[in-house]
Amino acid sequence: MKISSPYQLRTLPAGLLLLLPLLLSESQNVVYAVPQTVAIEIPVPAKDALLRPLDKNLVSWSIQNRDLPIFARSKLLENLFKALSTNIATGQSVRLGGGESDKTTYGSDITITAKKFQSGYYGAQAQGNVTLGPNYFASFKEKYAPDTRYIWCLNLINTTNKFEAAISTAAGVLEYLGDELDLFEIGNEADFYGSKGYRDSEWDASMMLPEWNYIADEVIKNSPNKTVRFMAGGFANPAFQVTKDFDIPGIISAGFQSSRITWYSMHIYPQSGCSGAVTIAPLLEHNTISETLSNYIPQVAAAESVGAQFTIGETNTVSCVGRPGISDTFAAALWLVDYVLFAATIGIRRLYFHATTTGSYSPVIPIKYTLNSENYTAGVLPLSYGAYFVSEILSFNDTLLVTQIEGGNDTDYSSYSIWDENNKLRKIVFINLESYNSSTGGTNTAVPDTEVYSSKEARPSTQVTVATPWEAGQELSLIRLQGPGSNSKSMVNVSGFTLSEKDGLVTSNLVDTIIKVQENGDVVFDLLASEAVLIQYYSDVLANKHPTKSGSKAANSTVSGVVMRTRGANMSISPRLVLSVRLAVSCVLLSALLLFV
Template sequence: MKIFSQCQFQPLPGSLLLLLLSGSLRVTAIPSTVNIEIPVPAKDALLRSLDRNLVSWSIQNRDLPMFTRSKLLENLFKALATNIGIGQSVRLGGGESDKTTYGSDITITADKYRSGYYGAQAQGNVTLGPNYFASFKEKYAPDTRYIWCLNLINTTNKFDAAISTAAGVLEYLGDELDLFEIGNEADFYGSKGFRDSEWDASMMLPEWNYIADEIQKNSPNKTVRFMAGGFANPAYIVTKDFDIPGIIAAGYQSSRIPWYSMHLYPQSGCSGAVTIAPLLEHNTLSDILSNYIPQVAAAESVGAQFAIGETNTVSCVGRPGISDTFAAALWLVDYVLFAATIGIRRVYFHATTTGSYSPVIPINYSLDSGNYSTGVLPLSYGAYFISEVLSFNDTLLIMQIEGGNDTDYSSYSVWDETNKLRKIVFINLQSHNSSTGGTNPATPDTEVYSSSGPRPSTRVTVATPWEPGQELSLIRLQAPGSNSKSQVNVSSFTFSEKDGSVTNNLVDTIITVKDNGNVEFDLLASEAVLVQHYSDVLSNKHPTKSGSKAADSTVNGVVMRTRGANMSISSVLVLDMKIMVSAILVSALLAFI
C-alpha cells in the first residue's frame, strides 16, 4: 500500500538546484582547526530570544489518535517537555484539514479512531465526533498545547464544516487549544480548482473573517485567536499576495491574529530528484531561510510573531535514505537555530504515522511488500539536542558566531538577558558516511555506503568571556555517520525503540575554561556539540532512566558525569555545605592542636 501526503512541487533556489544537478556533495571541507572569538555583544546588538517551543510538531488531524497506539510519541514529548520546562506545541493540520468536518452525534469509537479508521490517505471527507478527542486527550506529556487547522475549502451551509468543527474543538480541548488556522495552503486553491483561478488573499478575506467571527460568537467565554497564512509556496516563489506582507496589506491584522505562518519543504518528494546533500549544506540552508526575513518583519510590524507552520526534509512523507538519516538530525539543529537568529519563533516539523521524516513510527505497517516496525528515527535526537540547548530557568537569546559559519559548519552563541554567555553550539556538517547503523526496522532499507579513509576531526578553539577554571559540560549529538539510521545518541542518551522511554542516561564530558579564557574541543565530521556551564546543568531538570543515580568516571583523563535522578543543585549545595563544615572542623582542630 503506497502512502501519500501533501504532494507539492516547490521550485528550488538556483544554488540548491545546481547542487542537485551536479550530483556532487561539495568540494570543500571543514579545516582541521577552527579558531573563533565570542566577544560580549554590544548593548544594541540584535539578539533574538529563543522560544521554548522552537521545535514544534505538525501532525495530520486524523493521525494523532494512531500515535497513541504506542508510548513512543508520549515519551518523546515528556523528555522534551522536561528539558524545556513547558509542554509541546502540536499543530493538528495538513492536507486532511480541508476534508474534515465534525458531528456531535458521530458515534465512531475512540478505539476505531486509533485503529487507523480513515486509512493512510483519507478519500473524501473525514468526519470526527466526540470520541475522536477521547482517543488522544491526556495521552501525551502534561501541558501539550494544540493548534487546529479548519476546513476552508468546504463552503456548504456557510462554512458549517469549519464552524461546527471549531465548536467541537473548543468543547473538548478547552484551554489546551492555543490557536485556530483557517484553511491549509490556501494559495493552491485557485490552481487546484477549489476556488476561481483569480483567487487571492483579498478574495479570501471575507470568507476567513466570516468563519473567525462565527467561531467567536459561538465562544463568548473564550477569546479565540488565530494563526494566519499557512501558505504552501516558500517565500522565494510567492504567488499573488499569498505571503505575510501580502495578507497584512489585504487586511489580515488584528489582536486576534498573534501568529502568522508559511510552510517550507526544501525538497519535493512528490516529483524530481532528491538527495541527502542539501541537509549538510549550511550555506544552502541559510540562503533559503534568509528569504523569510521580510515575512518576520511583516509579522512583527503588527505586533505578531512568525513561524514555519509546516516543514520537514522532503515533502510527500519524506524519503528513505534522506529523511530517516542522522543528516536530518544535524539539519534540524542547524535549521531551527539559524531560523531563531532571524526571528522565526517556531518551526513545526510535519509527521505522519509511517513517514520516513517523522520523529517516531508508532505502528507496525507494510509498504511496497515490505513489513516495518515501530521505532525511533534520528530526527528525535536532533529535537532532544535542541531541548538541551533550550534548558535554562530564564530567557535565552541567540546569535550566530561571527566567523564561525561556512559551507560545512555553523556555530551559535546563547546568552542570558544580562549579556552573559551561557552556551555555545558548534555543528560540523562535513559529510562522513558509515555502514554502521545503516538500517532501521521502522523504515525501508536503502543503499548502505561508507566514506573512504578515517573520519575527519577538527580542533575548535573558542575565545570566550568566561572566567578561567570554570567547569563546563560538553555534550554531543552523534552517530556512526551522516547516513546512519540507527545508533544515534546525545552523549549516550537514547530512547527505547519499543516505547520511547529513556534507556541510557546522558553523560556530560567535563572540561574547564583555560587561563586565557579559551574553550577547546575536538569535533568529528557529522557531529554537533553543546557547551554550557555545568552549574546550569545541575540547576535544570533532565529526563533520566528510572531509578538511575548520578555517577562520575574518568576516561583517558577526562571526567565524565552521568546524569541521574538524584542529580540536583540542592543536593550539590548540601554536599558542598557538608564539605565546608568538615573543613571548618578540621581547621579548628588543627588550630587547637
Template sequence: MKEILLLLLSLSTAGAVPSTVDIEITVPAKDTLLRSLDRNLVSWSIQNRDLPIFARSKLLENLFKALSTNIAIGQSVRLGGGESDKTTYGSDISITAKKYQSGYYGAQAQGNVTLGPNYFASFKDKYAPDTRYIWCLNLINTTNNFEAAISTAAGVLEYLGDELDLFEIGNEADFYGSKGFRDSNWDASMMLPEWNYIADEIQRLAPEKTIKFMAGGFANPAYIVTKDFDIPGIIAAGFQSSRIPWYSMHLYPQSGCSGAVTIAPLLEHNTLSDILSNYIPQVAAAESVGAQFAIGETNTVSCVGRPGISDTFAAALWLVDYVLFAATIGVRRVYFHATTKGSYSPVIPINYSLESGNYSAGVLPLSYGAYFVSEILSFNDTLLVTQIEGGNDTDYSSYSIWDEKKRLRKIVFLNLQSYNSSTGGTNPATPNTEVYSSAEVRPSTRVTVATPWEPGQELSLIRLQGPGSNSKSLVNVSSFTLSEKDGSVTSNLVDTIIIVQENGSISFDLLASEAVLVQHYSEVLANRHPTKSGSKAANSTMDGVVMRTRGADMSFACRHDLSNKIIISVILATIILLIS
C-alpha cells in the same frame, strides 16, 4: 559500553592531523541584534486524523515528556495538513475512540475525514502534561456557509478547551486557485471575507473567550510567492487584528512528490541559510503589526519524506542548524510535520506494511535532533541567540546563547562535513536504502573558542552523534537514548567535563557529522532533566577525560552495552589509526 564507544570515537582520528577552527566570542555590543529563543522553537505538525493512531503507542508521548521536561513547558502541536481541508465534524457521530485509533473515519469518508466526539477521547490526556494545540479548519468546503469549519470548531472548543492555543483557517490556500477549489484569480483579498466570516462565527461559539488565530499557512516558500499569498501580502489585504497574534508559511527544501532528492543539502549550512534568509521580510511583516512568525509546516522532503534522507542522522543535524538559524532571523517556532508512516517523522508509532515490505514501530534520528535542541533551550530564564562571527561556513555552523544581561550561557557548534558509514545503516521502522561508507578515515576538527568565561569554571560538553551522516540508527545525545519499543529513556546522558583555561579559552574536537553543546555544568544541575534523580553520579575518568552520568542510579559500570559487533569494529578502527 556506550561511554567506551564515545571515547573511542573521539580517539579514532588520533593518527591524523585535525583541521582547526579558531573563533572568538565577545560580549555583544548594545546594538547587536540578539533574538530570544521560544521554548517551543521545535514544534510539531500532525495530520488531525493521525494523532489517534500516534496515541496507540507510548512512543510520541514519551518523546514529548522528555522534551517538555527539559524546556519546562508543554509541546506545541499543530493538528493540520492536507486532511484539514477534508474534515467535517458531527456531534452525533458514534465512531468509538478505539476505531479512531485504528484509522477508521466512517464508511462514507471517500477521502474525507469525519470526526465525532470520541475522536478527542482517542488521544486526549495521552501526551505529556500541558501539550497545547493549534487546529487547522476546513476552508475549501463552502457548503451551508462553511458548516464543516464551524461545526468542527465547535467540537474542538468543547473537547480541547484550554488546551487549544490557536485556530488556523485553511491549509495552503495559495494553491486553491490552481487546484480548482476557487476561481483562478483567487487572491488574499478574495480570501479575507471568507476567513473573517468563519473567524467571527467561531468567536460567537465561545463569547466568554477571546479566540486567537494563526493566519497564512501558505504552501509556497517565501522565494516563490504567488500573487499576494505571503505575510506582507495578506496584511496589506486586511489580515490584521488583535485576534491574529501569529502568521505562518510552510517550507519543504526538497520535494519528494516528484523529482530527484539527495541527502547532501541537509549538510550544507550555506544552502540552509540562503533558503531561510528569504523569510526575513516575512518575519518583519509579522512583527510590524505586533505579531510573531512561525514556519507552520516543514520537514526535510515533502510528501512524507524519503528513506535514506529523512530517516538519517543528517536530518537530525539539519534540524538543529535549521531551528537555530531560523531563530537568529526572528522565526519563533518551526513545526515539523509527521505522519504515522512517514520517514521524516520523529517516531513511527505502529507496525505497518508497504509494497516494499513490513516495518515496525520505532524511533528515528530526528527525535535526537529535537532532544539536543531541548538541551539547548533548558534554562530558567530567557535565552537569546546569535550566530558566532567567523564560525559559519558550508561545512560548519555555530551559535552563541546569552541571557538577558548579555552573559554568555551556551555555545553550539555543528561540524556538517559529510561522513558516511555502514554502521547503523538500517532502521526497522523505515525501508532499507543503499548502505555505503566513506573511503577515508572520519575527519575531525579541533575547535578553539576564546570566551568571556572566567578561568577554572567547569563546563558540560554533550554531543549529538551517530556512526555517520547516513546512519539510521545508533544515534544518541552523549549516550542518551530512547526505547524503540515505547520511547522511554533507556540510557542516561553523560556530560563530559571541561575546564575554562587561564585565558578564557576552551578547546574540543568534533568529528565530521557531529554537533556539540557547551554550557556551565552548574546550570545543568540547576535544570530539570528526564533522567536526573536527587543526587548526581560520581565522576568517571578515562585517559584524563572526566564524564558525569546524570542520574545517580546509573553508574559507569552498569551502563547498557552496545552490540559486540559495534564495539569490536570501533576498537579495530582505533587500533589501526593509532598504529598508523
C-alpha cells in the same frame, strides 16, 4: 569555514568514550584524523546588538488530525514529548493540520468509538472526508506529556451551509480541547485553491478575507470566553516563489490584521519528494540553509510590524512524507539543529515539523506497518535525537537569546552563541556538517532499507579553540549529537542518551564530559565530521531537570584526566557508583585501545 587540511594521525581521545559501541562495531578500520586547528573568538555583544529570543517551542510538531489517534496507540510519541518537555519546562506545541484539514467535518452525534479512531478509521473515504465525533478527542486526550498545546486547522474549502464544516468542527474543538487549544488556523495552503479548482482562478488574499473573517467571527461568537486567537497564512509556496499576494506582507495589506491574529505562518520543504530527484547533500550545507531561510526575513518583519510573531507552520526535510535514505538519516538530525537555530537568529519563533504515522521524515514510527509487501516495526528515527539535542540547548530557567558566531559559519560548518538577558554567555553550539558516511547503523527496522555505503577516507576531526568571556577554571558540560555517519539510520544518540525503540522511555542516560575554561578564557574541544557539540556551564545542567532512566542515580568517573558525569534521577553523585563506573569505563577503554594495537 571549510574544514580541510592534511591529515594527522592521533590516538583515541577519552572524550570519544561515548562512541565506543561504534568503535567496537567498526573495529580496526576506524582511524581518526586532525585537520588544522580552528580558532574563533566570541566577543560580548554590544548592548544594542540584535539578539533574537529562543522560543521554548522552537521545535514543534505538525500532525494530520486523522493521525494523532494512531500515534496515541503507542507510547513512543508520548514519551518523546515527555523527554523534550522535561528539558524545556513547558509542553509541546502540536499543529493538527495538513491536507486533511480541508476535508474534515464534525458532528456531536457521531458515535464512532475512540478505539476505532485509533484503528485508522477516517470516515467516509469514498467522499474524501474525515468525519470526527466526540470520541475522536477521547482517543488522544491525556495520552501525551503534560501541558501539550494544540493548534487546529479548520476547513476553508467546504463552503456548504455557510462553512458549517469549519464552524461545527471549531465548536467540538473548543468543547473537548478547551484550555489546551492555543490557536485556530483557517484553511491549509489556500494559495493553491485557485490552481486546484477549489476557488475561482482569480482567487487572491482580498477574496479570501471575507470568507476567513466570517468563519473567525462565528468561532468567536460560539466560544465560551470570546478570547479565541488565530494564526493566519499557512501558505504552501515558499517566500521566494509567492503567487499573487499570498504571503505575510500581502495578506496584511489585504486586511488580515487584527488583535485576534497573533501569529502568521508559511510552509516550506527544502526539497520536494512529490516529484523529481532529491539528495542528502542539501541537508549538510549550511549556506543552503541560510540562503533559503533568509528569504523569510521580510515575512518576519511584516508579522512583527503588526505586533504578531512569524512561524514556519509546516516543514521537514522532504515533502510528501519524506524520502528513505535522506529523511530517516543522521544527516536529518544535524540539519534540524542548524535549521532551527539559524531560523531563530532571523526571528522565526517556531518551526512545526510535519509527521505521519509511517513517513520517513517522522520523529517516531508508532505502529507496525506494511509497505510494498515489506513489513516494518515501530521505532525511533534520528530526527528525534536532533529535536532532543535542541531541547538541551533550550534548557534554562530564564530567557535565552541566540546569534551566529562571526567567522564560524560556512558551507559545512556553523556555530551559535547563546546569551541571557544580562549579556552573559550561557552556551555555545558548534555543528560540523562535513559529510562522513558509515555502513554502521545503516538500517532501521522502522523504515525501508536504502543503499548502505561508507566514506573511503578516515573520519576527519578538528580541534576547536574558542576565545570566550568566561572565567578561567569554570566547569563546563560538553555533550555531543553523534552517530556512526551522516547516512546512518540507527545508533544515534546524544552523549549516550537513547530512547527505547519499543516505548520511547529513556534506556541510557546522558553523560556530560566536564571540561574547564583555560587561563586565558579559551575553551578547547574536538569536533568530528558529522557531529554537533553543545557547551554550557555545568552548574546550569544541575539547575535544570533532565529526563533520565527511571530510578537511576548520577555517577562520576575520571578516565585519562577527563571527567565524565552520568546524569541520574538523583543528581547527587554516589561514592559507590564513582568507583564502579570508573572501573567499568576503564575496562571498556582498554578494550577499545586494543583495537588500535
